Amino acid sequence: MAETRRTFTRDDPESRRADLVAAVLDLTAEAGPQGVTVRAIAERAGVTQGLIRHYFATKEALIDAAYTAHMAAQTEAARAAAGPEADPPLDRLRRFIAASLTPPVSDSRTISLWAGFIHLIRRDPAMLATHERSYLAFRDQLQALIVRALAERDRLPGADEARRLAIACNAVLDGLWFEAGALPDAFAPGEIVAIGSGAIGTILALPLANEKER
Amino acid sequence: MAETRRTFTRDDPESRRADLVAAVLDLTAEAGPQGVTVRAIAERAGVTQGLIRHYFATKEALIDAAYTAHMAAQTEAARAAAGPEADPPLDRLRRFIAASLTPPVSDSRTISLWAGFIHLIRRDPAMLATHERSYLAFRDQLQALIVRALAERDRLPGADEARRLAIACNAVLDGLWFEAGALPDAFAPGEIVAIGSGAIGTILALPLANEKER
DNA sequence: CCAGATATTATGCATCCGTATAATTTCTGG
DNA sequence: CCAGAAATTATACGGATGCATAATATCTGG
CATH class of the missing domain: 1.10.10.60 (Homeodomain-like)
Structure with a gap:
């Protein structure tokens, strides 16, 4: 036997x-x-x-690799979300917002992953570096989209003002990502994107809200 | 011996x-x-x-008790943050925003606690109920403050609009809580509160920004 | 001040964890 | 088609973990 x-x-x-x-x-x-x-x-x-x-070599090395792979995929997804460089800046910003607030970028899985990794990030300098790089890459991309959309209307914010706007808009995205992931059943389909576009449009004084969704 | x-x-x-x-x-x-x-x-x-x-009886029961105690403390802190009911609504909203974006409500500890508990919340229906109740209590309170501050200026949003505004403002608070907790050293003192007040003030079209901090 | 109640400590146990190492199967080059 | 390389499985080990139980110290009521 x-x-x-x-x-x-x-x-x-x-x-x-x-x-x-x-x-x-x-x-x-x-x-x-x-x-x-x-x-x-x-x-x-x-x-x-x-x-x-x-x-x-160790379980920790595998987890490091997993975290790095996940963040690379997220960064790439954000990069692709805005669409072709040649498109109108306002359309690109709209698409970036919508993509940031819908799966696969925004769902309960990414929330769980974030929560599962955050303690390791705090302890491991290499993971912390990956974390900060990815976060700032996302925000810098958002800031670039904002600046171009504003420039198209002849509004040219200084560096400080551009940073403030990017942080505030990013906070809206992060906050809605968080809320949708934490309470998946508390929002109607499209509601999150509509609220996000509306709030960011108001902050930037740009016509972002999609009329069809209101 | x-x-x-x-x-x-x-x-x-x-x-x-x-x-x-x-x-x-x-x-x-x-x-x-x-x-x-x-x-x-x-x-x-x-x-x-x-x-x-x-x-x-079990470790799990102790952890349940700890989570419940933590959420009760957070809810109470939010309740106290706005100050006396008799104060001007705009001042109360300002204080609520500032308190939500500074310790002890907003710091790396609360982020770590949230991350540490979220997986248990997903698995345990009782913890999930506590979670949703606390979250909605916070948002309802924010919504009430917003509605009163708007009413003071004779602006009376409908229920749907009030909900949308509360979700958007709450997203700003959550998002900044997130960013400040995830990257504690990436922001100057007071910067988070200034950005949060500015963004929420713009969303609501209310004079919330504190001039001293800009 | 003492005896009973119980809060607290001490010890033991089965299980699971990460890692190490040995045994075996699969694949490839000549 | 076979021999060597290495990818994969199998097994073992020390330590940590949650839980159970026995032993003991502390407190309180009379």
Whole structure:
């Protein structure tokens, strides 16, 4: 009655790493740091736990890789959200706002991931650096969109004023992201985007609100 | 060389429970769920781990109690923030905004606590109910302050519009709470309150910005 | 001041955790 | 088609964790 050894197929190292990273992100989103054990990661990725150590020196190294991959994906999604550079600045800003307030950027998964990682970020300088870089990249992009949309109407805020506007608009986005993620059933479809566009439009004195959604 | 048994003094049950609850909150804020072990809780509270079970059936019950206590304190702090009912509505709204964006309501501790509890909230219906109740209590209070400040100037928004304004203003507060807590060193003192007052003042078309801080 | 009640400590246990290491299967180049 | 490389599995280990239970010190009522 000797247990037969589990069969397996070799896989591309890149693909295996990606599977392990995806498993960490799924588990972090679903159950928080407590649910992220090497055994759970291995099961989710469809391998045995020894393999993790073959690709990552420690569990912490794997989690670092997962966080970096997640933030890179988020940054890329934000970059793509505004659309072609050649489009009208106001349309680009509108699209950026809408994308920031709808899945996959804004949903309960990203909230859970943020919450699951924040304590590690506080402790690990490398993760903190990744965190700050990603945050500022997002805000700088928003600020650039704002400045161009204003410039189109011959309004040219100074650096300080541009920073203040970007922080305030970013706060609206973050706050609505937070509220939608924390209370997913408390808002009608499209309501969050409508409120966000309205509030940011008011702050910037720009016609952002989509008439169809009001 | 028999180890002498640790001396102790009996304490009021209420006080002991409060000590244990405070230990859980401190540990959650400092190290997240991973740092909240029965041994760490006991050490922080100055007792031995067996005592925890004497007051709470399980660790989970203690954590529930800690979360409930924290949310009650936050709700009470928000209630007190606006000041006397008799004061001018605009002043009360100003104070509420300032209090919401400064310690002890807004700091890295409350962010860490939120992050540390959010996964438990998702899993435990009782904690979820506490969470939603506290959130809506905060927003309802903000909405009432907004409506009164507008009414003072003979502006009477409908229920839908009042809700939209409250959600948007609340998003500004939540978003800035988030940003200040996530990047504590990225903002000058008073900058967050100034930006928040400015943005909310613009959204509501009310003179909220404090001239001294600009 | 003492005896009962109980708050508190001390110890033990089964389980899970991350990591280390050995055994085996799969794949590739010649 | 086979031999060597290495990807993958299997097993083991020390320590931590939550919970249970036994032992003991502290307090209170009479």
